[in-house]
Amino acid sequence: xxxxxxxxxxxxxxxxxxxxxxxxxxxxxxxxxxxxxxxxxxxxxxxxxxxxxxxxxxxxxxxxxxxxxxxxxxxxxxxxxxxxxxxxxxxxxxxxxxxxxxxxxxxxxxxxxxxxxxxxxxxxxxxxxxxxxxxxxxxxxxxxxxxxxxxxxxxxxxxxxxxxxxxxxxxxxxxxxxxxxxxxxxxxxxxxxxxxxxxxxxxxxxxxxxxxxxxxxxxxxxxxxxxxxxxxxxxxxxxxxxxxxxxxxxxxxxxxxxxxxxxxxxxxxxxxx
Amino acid sequence: xxxxxxxxxxxxxxxxxxxxxxxxxxxxxxxxxxxxxxxxxxxxxxxxxxxxxxxxxxxxxxxxxxxxxxxxxxxxxxxxxxxxxxxxxxxxxxxxxxxxxxxxxxxxxxxxxxxxxxxxxxxxxxxxxxxxxxxxxxxxxxxxxxxxxxxxxxxxxxxxxxxxxxxxxxxxxxxxxxxxxxxxxxxxxxxxxxxxxxxxxxxxxxxxxxxxxxxxxxxxxxxxxxxxxxxxxxxxxxxxxxxxxxxxxxxxxxxxxxxxxxxxxxxxxxxxxxxxxxxxxxxxxxxxxxxxxxxxxxxxxxxxxxxxxxxxxxxxxxxxxxxxxxxxxxxxxx
Numbered sequence: 001x002x003x004x005x006x007x008x009x010x011x012x013x014x015x016x017x018x019x020x021x022x023x024x025x026x027x028x029x030x031x032x033x034x035x036x037x038x039x040x041x042x043x044x045x046x047x048x049x050x051x052x053x054x055x056x057x058x059x060x061x062x063x064x065x066x067x068x069x070x071x072x073x074x075x076x077x078x079x080x081x082x083x084x085x086x087x088x089x090x091x092x093x094x095x096x097x098x099x100x101x102x103x104x105x106x107x108x109x110x111x112x113x114x115x116x117x118x119x120x121x122x123x124x125x126x127x128x129x130x131x132x133x134x135x136x137x138x139x140x141x142x143x144x145x146x147x148x149x150x151x152x153x154x155x156x157x158x159x160x161x162x163x164x165x166x167x168x169x170x171x172x173x174x175x176x177x178x179x180x181x182x183x184x185x186x187x188x189x190x191x192x193x194x195x196x197x198x199x200x201x202x203x204x205x206x207x208x209x210x211x212x213x214x215x216x217x218x219x220x221x222x223x224x225x226x227x228x229x230x231x232x233x234x235x236x237x238x239x240x241x242x243x244x245x246x247x248x249x250x251x252x253x254x255x256x257x258x259x260x261x262x263x264x265x266x267x268x269x270x271x272x273x
Numbered sequence: 274x275x276x277x278x279x280x281x282x283x284x285x286x287x288x289x290x291x292x293x294x295x296x297x298x299x300x301x302x303x304x305x306x307x308x309x310x311x312x313x314x315x316x317x318x319x320x321x322x323x324x325x326x327x328x329x330x331x332x333x334x335x336x337x338x339x340x341x342x343x344x345x346x347x348x349x350x351x352x353x354x355x356x357x358x359x360x361x362x363x364x365x366x367x368x369x370x371x372x373x374x375x376x377x378x379x380x381x382x383x384x385x386x387x388x389x390x391x392x393x394x395x396x397x398x399x400x401x402x403x404x405x406x407x408x409x410x411x412x413x414x415x416x417x418x419x420x421x422x423x424x425x426x427x428x429x430x431x432x433x434x435x436x437x438x439x440x441x442x443x444x445x446x447x448x449x450x451x452x453x454x455x456x457x458x459x460x461x462x463x464x465x466x467x468x469x470x471x472x473x474x475x476x477x478x479x480x481x482x483x484x485x486x487x488x489x490x491x492x493x494x495x496x497x498x499x500x501x502x503x504x505x506x507x508x509x510x511x512x513x514x515x516x517x518x519x520x521x522x523x524x525x526x527x528x529x530x531x532x533x534x535x536x537x538x539x540x541x542x543x544x545x546x547x548x549x550x551x552x553x554x555x556x557x558x559x560x561x562x563x564x565x566x567x568x569x570x571x572x573x574x575x576x577x578x579x580x581x582x583x584x585x586x587x588x589x590x591x592x593x594x595x596x597x598x599x600x601x602x603x604x605x606x607x
Contacts, residue, residue, distance in 0.1 A: 012390065012427045014352055014381035022381065029378045037366040040407065105360025109423070112326045114351040115379040271328050 014114060026116040030123025034097070035130060045131070048093070049138050052086040056139070059206055060146050067207055072237060076151070079143040080160075080233035081205030084225060086139050087164050088200060090132045091171035092192035094124055095179025099188035102180065108271055118264055125172040132168040136161065151238035160235035163248060167228050170252040173259035180266035205229045224251040277340050279304040279431055279462040280325065284334035287320050287486075294320040296486035297334070302464055302479065304430075307457050309477030310466045311578070317486040318466035319359070322435045325464065326356045339431055352380070355424035359436040361416035362423075365409040369400050369419050372408060376423045387426075394422040398452070414445030421452060432456065434465040438472060450475055470578055474498075482578060490582050501573045501581045503528075504547040506554065510538045511564035519565075522557050526550050538566070547572075 017025075038045055056078070064074040101107050101120070110120050140148075150157055179188045202216055203209070203225040209217050220226055231248035234240040280302040287295040295317045302308035310318050323329040325338055327347040336343045341350040363372045370391050377387025395404045398418040403411060408419065417437065424432060437453065438446040453476055457463055467473050473480045474494045482490040482497070490497060506526070510519050519540055520531055529543035544550055547570040558565055 012382065012386070014427070015383055017381075026379060029375060033364065033367065033371075033375055036371070037364075040366050104365075105358045105362035106364065108323070108328055108358055108360070109356060109362040109376075110379070111328050112351060112354065112356040113376070113379045114348065114381060119379075271323055 019116065023116045023118060023122075026119030027122040027126060030119055031126040031130075034124060034127035038131060044093075045134075048090060048131070049135055051089070052082055052135070052139050053142055055085065056082055056142055056146060063206070069208065072151075073147065073149075075143070075147045076149060076237060077208075077233070078206065079139075079148045079150075080236050081200075081203075081229050082139060082143070083136060083160075083164050084167060084229045084232060085200045085205055086135055087132050087168035088171050088196055088225065089193070090135055091128065091168055091175045092189075092196070093131070093175075094128045094172040095175035095177075095188045095192045096185060097124055097128075098176055098179035099182060099185045102270060103185055107267070111268075111271075117268060121173075121176050121260075121263055121267060125169060125176065128172050129165060129169050133165060136164055150236050152235050152240070153238070156235040156238060156240055159240075159245075160232045163228065163232055163235070163245070163252075166249065166252045170255040170259075173256060173263055177259050177263040177266055180263055180270050199223060199225050203229060204233075224248070224255070227251055277304075277337070278302060279306075280308065280336075280338050280464055282321065282325065282334070282336040285321065285324060285331045285336060286333035287317075287324065287329065288332050294486055295324070295331070295334075298483070298487055300325075300464075300481055300488070302462055304462055305457075305460050306478040307453075307463045307465065307476055309473035309480045310464065310483055311468070311470060311473045311480055312466070312483035313468060313579070316483045318483055319435055320486075321483070322356075322433050322464070322466060326354055326433050327351060352427065353429055353431060355427070355429040355432045357417075357421045357424040357432070357434045357437060359439050361413070361420040363408050363416060363419050366407060368405050368407055369395060369411070369415075370404040372419060373423060373426065377426050380427050382426070390426055394425065398422045412445075414441055414448060417441060417445065417449060418452070421449075425456075429461070431462045432464075434463065436466055436468065439468065446472075470501075470574055471572060482582065484579070484583060490578075497578065498573065501578050502543065504544050504570060504572050506542040506544050506547060506550070507567075507569050507571055508540050508542075508565055509567040510540070511566050513538055515563045516540070518561055519558065519563050522561050522563065523554070525557075526554060544570075 059078050059082075060075050064078065067074055069077040098107070098121075101110075107120065152160065175192050178192050182188050182191050202212070202220050203223060204220065205225060209220040209226065212220055227244060228248040228251065231241070231245040234244060278301045280300060282298055282300040285295045285298040286293070298317060298321055300308065300310065300321065310321060312318050320329065324331050325336055325343055327343055327350055330344055338350055339353045341353065343350060364375070367375065373391035373394055374387050377390050378384065380387075382390065392404075395401050398421065400415060400418060400422070403415060408416060411419065421434075421437070424434075434453070438449050441449060450472070453463065453465070457476070463476075465476065477494065480491065480494055480497055481488045490500070506523070508519070510516060513535060516533060516535055516538065520533060523531060523540065523542045526544055527542045528545055531543075532541040533539070551568075551570060555568065
């Protein structure tokens with residue numbers, strides 16, 4: 001042991017490449033860091049999947065009988081809501097992961113390295129996107145098992161999945177900002193979740209907004225989750241509405257435009273404790 | 274950067290809300306030297322390290338590391354320094370090898386160099402057997418070694434270590450000292466923070482004592498000790514009547530004035546090489562048939578430094594470290 005300067009030393013100089021290259025290369029190194037860990041902590045993925053499955057069963061078999069939907073079965077109505085809820089809830093893992101890195105001092109180390117500033121965030125949001133894709137596939141399968149019958153053609157379904165992943169990615173950046181702004185992993189957990197409940201439940205995800213009292217309906221009709229659910233639902237059930245889809249995309253892009261700079265700024269300032 | 278100090282901080286100020294974490298801190302470390310920043314929790318040590326490693330911007334003052342300004346040249350500076358924090362900042366769910374390879378890539382080494390360097394460092398830090406195990410199965414000492422290895426990937430000319438031995442047991446601490454000593458003999462400039470006077474004494478060329486965000490004393494370990502006082506033997510005799518006889522025996526070993534407290538049957542003897550004397554002292558007292566209630570070798574602690582320099586105890590210090598008396602203090606013995 002113990003001798004640091006030896007023959008390898010002279011080769012230990014950083015490669016010279018344009019900074020745009022490192023923006024992607026560093027992000028991929030970190031995305032890989034997270035992806036190799038998924039099978040090592042299977043319980044995390046299992047719990048991330050069990051919760052939406054519970055919601056499917058709960059709404060399909062417990063509440064579903066009491067909810068009448070015009071034009072289609074309840075399970076067909078429900079699944080778009082479940083998909084959106086799944087990716088939106090799933091996005092909280094981004095903030096929790098960053099808060100954990102912060103607490104363990106890893107963010108300090110990353111920030112002391114000559115790497116791209118955005119990489120820690122993009123690496124994590126990309127790997128969370130991959131993870132969420134997997135969970136959406138599982139949920140789609142579960143839906144099919146309980147009677148879900150997608151109506152849209154292949155292109156529509158593909159567009160629906162695309163919109164879900166865009167949503168996942170956008171909400172991950174909100175989550176990242178929260179995770180880097182709070183002082184503990186526990187706070188990241190609650191602060192990351194709590195605001196998602198009104199957003200997903202006071203929406204068209206599980207019930208038609210027409211059934212809500214007027215004041216709530218106004219909120220429900222105009223908030224992003226409803227727009228995203230309606231756009232997804234239209235695509236899945238073969239009656240896509242271009243306006244709704246554009247509004248949904250605009251929400252996601254708007255979220256990204258606001259929260260990417262916010263979280264990068266938070267990252268540049270935070271140190272452990 | 275011929276005559277420039279490797280680390281230079283001038284009048285650093287940092288506020289956290291109302292807390293004045295750094296209050297005009299000055300530090301200087303020559304190339305190839307070891308500077309220990311000694312102080313209790315909350316003295317501003319970590320804040321100083323974070324400013325010098327570009328993690329925080331100072332609110333006032335300036336600092337240069339390797340001739341580069343820590344604010345203006347932050348990007349360039351990051352490929353000249355290594356940082357080993359007090360957290361063992363490695364990923365628990367990766368193996369030791371994967372951690373080092375990842376950090377190598379993030380230092381922008383090519384894939385093959387990063388892999389080769391990872392293996393080399395694992396060897397150097399005695400982690401080869403554990404290299405394919407997840408870090409969460411590592412002991413505290415192993416994690417610290419891996420953390421240190423990660424900070425040495427590009428073999429940086431300047432290394433910052435924030436409390437490198439806090440939380441380690443005696444064995445881990447000694448092993449870490451050995452590693453740091455080897456780095457230093459290779460010419461690396463090291464700034465380390467510590468709460469332990471003994472650690473600063475063992476490792477550093479210069480010591481800066483920090484309290485409430487500013488340096489309250491600096492110098493070599495010997496200079497500091499001249500102010501604080503060195504080792505002393507403290508004993509309590511069983512019978513008050515033995516006091517004079519005991520002082521008589523102990524005079525042989527004393528290097529200064531012996532203090533006595535008859536009421537508590539307490540005698541304090543300034544010594545050097547105390548650990549080597551202990552056995553002889555016990556034997557002599559035994560021969561003189563002087564029964565002893567308590568006998569201890571004390572070395573100055575951070576608290577003693579603080580008491581001497583500020584007239585008050587160090588705030589929020591962790592419990593003082595118990596170092597087994599059997600281990601000789603090579604540096605301080607000189």
